[in-house]
Amino acid sequence: MVDVLVVGAGPAGLSAAIAVAERGKRVLVLDQGLRPGGQIWRHRQLASLPPHARAMIERALALGVVIANDARVVDAISPNELVIAFRGRIDRQPTRALILATGARERLLPFPGWTLPGVVGVGGLQALIKSGVSLAGARVVICGTGPLLFPVAATAVAAGADLLLVAEQASRGAVLGFGTSLLAKPEALLQAAKYRAVFRKAPFHTGSWITAAEGFGHVQRAVVNVRGKSVTFDCDWVATSAGLVPSTELAQILGCTTVDGAVDVDDMQGTSVGGVWAIGECTGVKGDLAAITEGEIAGRAAVGDVDGARAGSLQRRRNRGRMFGRRLARAFAAREELLQLATDDTIICRCEDVRRRDVDPTWTQRQAKLWTRVGMGECQGAVCGTACTAMFGWAANVARPPLGAPTVGEWGEELRNTAP
Amino acid sequence: MTPYVTITVNGVPHPVAADITLAAALLNIGVTAFRRDLDGLARGPVCGMGTCFECRVVVDGIANVRACLAPVRDGMSIESSA
Ligand SMILES: Cc1cc2nc3c(=O)[nH]c(=O)nc-3n(C[C@H](O)[C@H](O)[C@H](O)COP(=O)(O)OP(=O)(O)OC[C@H]3O[C@@H](n4cnc5c(N)ncnc54)[C@H](O)[C@@H]3O)c2cc1C
Numbered sequence: 001m002v003d004v005l006v007v008g009a010g011p012a013g014l015s016a017a018i019a020v021a022e023r024g025k026r027v028l029v030l031d032q033g034l035r036p037g038g039q040i041w042r043h044r045q046l047a048s049l050p051p052h053a054r055a056m057i058e059r060a061l062a063l064g065v066v067i068a069n070d071a072r073v074v075d076a077i078s079p080n081e082l083v084i085a086f087r088g089r090i091d092r093q094p095t096r097a098l099i100l101a102t103g104a105r106e107r108l109l110p111f112p113g114w115t116l117p118g119v120v121g122v123g124g125l126q127a128l129i130k131s132g133v134s135l136a137g138a139r140v141v142i143c144g145t146g147p148l149l150f151p152v153a154a155t156a157v158a159a160g161a162d163l164l165l166v167a168e169q170a171s172r173g174a175v176l177g178f179g180t181s182l183l184a185k186p187e188a189l190l191q192a193a194k195y196r197a198v199f200r201k202a203p204f205h206t207g208s209w210i211t212a213a214e215g216f217g218h219v220q221r222a223v224v225n226v227r228g229k230s231v232t233f234d235c236d237w238v239a240t241s242a243g244l245v246p247s248t249e250l251a252q253i254l255g256c257t258t259v260d261g262a263v264d265v266d267d268m269q270g271t272s273v274g275g276v277w278a279i280g281e282c283t284g285v286k287g288d289l290a291a292i293t294e295g296e297i298a299g300r301a302a303v304g305d306v307d308g309a310r311a312g313s314l315q316r317r318r319n320r321g322r323m324f325g326r327r328l329a330r331a332f333a334a335r336e337e338l339l340q341l342a343t344d345d346t347i348i349c350r351c352e353d354v355r356r357r358d359v360d361p362t363w364t365q366r367q368a369k370l371w372t373r374v375g376m377g378e379c380q381g382a383v384c385g386t387a388c389t390a391m392f393g394w395a396a397n398v399a400r401p402p403l404g405a406p407t408v409g410e411w412g413e414e415l416r417n418t419a420p
Numbered sequence: 421m422t423p424y425v426t427i428t429v430n431g432v433p434h435p436v437a438a439d440i441t442l443a444a445a446l447l448n449i450g451v452t453a454f455r456r457d458l459d460g461l462a463r464g465p466v467c468g469m470g471t472c473f474e475c476r477v478v479v480d481g482i483a484n485v486r487a488c489l490a491p492v493r494d495g496m497s498i499e500s501s502a
């Protein structure tokens with residue numbers, strides 16, 4: 001039994017774990033990634049991380065926080081007991097309190113050719129490079145939205161890519177408006193300028209988005225609407241997405257209320273379920289700084305330091321983070337055109353090969369599942385469910401255990417463990 | 421010097437950096453088809469973080485292993501689609 005179990009070792013989860021450990025309680029952090037740090041601090045070597053990120057991981061370890069990587073939470077029996085796949089085995093972990101810090105994933109919208117190998121997410125490209133993919137000499141086109149474009153473009157260039165284009169789907173006005181709102185956060189603008197300097201040779205266009213990928217067996221060309229003109233780029237990689245969406249599957253299994261696709265939390269980061277707190281991007285996309293603040297609040301609250309969690313400075317910082325998140329969502333909302341790129345023949349559900357023509361937008365999500373198996377494949381609708389919600393207004397996919405399809409070997413282990 | 425491990429991909433041994441994911445190793449080797457769809461068309465990694473399931477390969481006889489979540493290990497044997 002631990003005092004607090006944290007799911008997710010990103011900025012949010014690490015910050016919460018530190019707050020718990022500083023108060024003398026036992027905390028275990030689980031993450032399905034290979035190293036701590038979550039999406040933004042994904043790394044192969046600790047030394048490659050920015051100093052503040054490295055300091056946070058080192059501080060957690062120095063305080064005795066146990067971080068189990070390659071550990072996937074596949075089910076929740078109750079807020080006090082989770083089922084975990086760890087190195088090919090299934091185990092149960094009891095806990096007094098639970099903090100969810102499961103982060104966000106990308107909103108991937110279907111367009112002709114999006115299933116070709118070499119077409120990846122924007123964060124997807126970032127994750128693959130940080131996991132060791134070499135881009136030396138590869139021609140890359142990036143079409144996405146929001147602040148994530150800048151670090152990814154810079155990482156791609158640093159990894160040796162020949163970056164042909166960075167396209168932002170939001171309008172110039174929206175981007176300028178967002179930039180102006182950042183004047184109060186000069187360090188963010190400075191960071192953006194540093195990234196831009198790294199990818200200075202590549203053109204950056206607002207109001208531009210991918211319309212098709214073409215190729216045989218691998219992407220060979222990207223067709224991009226560049227400010228109203230269709231331009232074709234010969235390329236080896238296309239990185240594209242329409243922003244981030246909170247990962248709420250585990251929260252849903254626990255019965256936590258979600259609002260607009262994000263886990264609903266109160267001022268203490270408490271969810272609608274007693275004993276369960278939620279922090280970071282699973283409660284709404286708002287970046288790493290907000291995630292760290294929310295972690296501090298939840299870590300304190302989960303061990304009963306209510307006054308600490310209520311501290312005015314923390315609460316104000318968190319509220320500013322929430323406002324920043326709302327500004328992000330407004331400025332970089334996916335434009336209507338992106339929702340209509342799929343043609344009749346375009347695959348919508350990548351796992352079950354369901355095409356656009358096979359589904360009728362007037363159906364409900366349930367009917368579509370019954371009649372076409374859309375969302376019934378391995379990813380459990382993580383990709384197509386999110387897309388169909390955006391395109392057709394269908395209700396969000398309802399998460400069901402086991403999360404992340406354990407392999408046969410793992411289930412064998414669970415059966416053995418629970419046999420009388 | 422980066423330490424290396426040897427993985428076998430569809431019967432052929434390849435030296436790969438020891439601290440990368442299996443997805444990165446396969447992409448660096450030049451594997452494009454991690455799996456194939458119902459029409460036999462190639463699919464490869466998309467999200468890089470375990471959500472899309474497009475990077476599934478067979479590792480040491482175990483199906484449905486997400487290459488983007490798997491570390492490379494010396495002696496690992498992988499079957500992909502091509
Ligand atoms: C692919 C991707 C790349 C990104 N790259 C950048 C970047 O380079 N720069 C930037 O500023 N922002 C980036 N972002 C935005 C990023 O989400 C935030 O900046 C920040 O990482 C959010 O912190 P967090 O702690 O809320 O979530 P995350 O950092 O996403 O951490 C959540 C963690 O929870 C784990 N997890 C989720 N579900 C489970 C489960 N069932 N079992 C076990 N573990 C689980 C995940 O493995 C993950 O490590 C990226 C986002 C994505 C999706």
Ligand code: FES
Binds near residue numbers: 464467468471474486
């Ligand atoms: S690349 Fe998406 S699950 Fe591995």
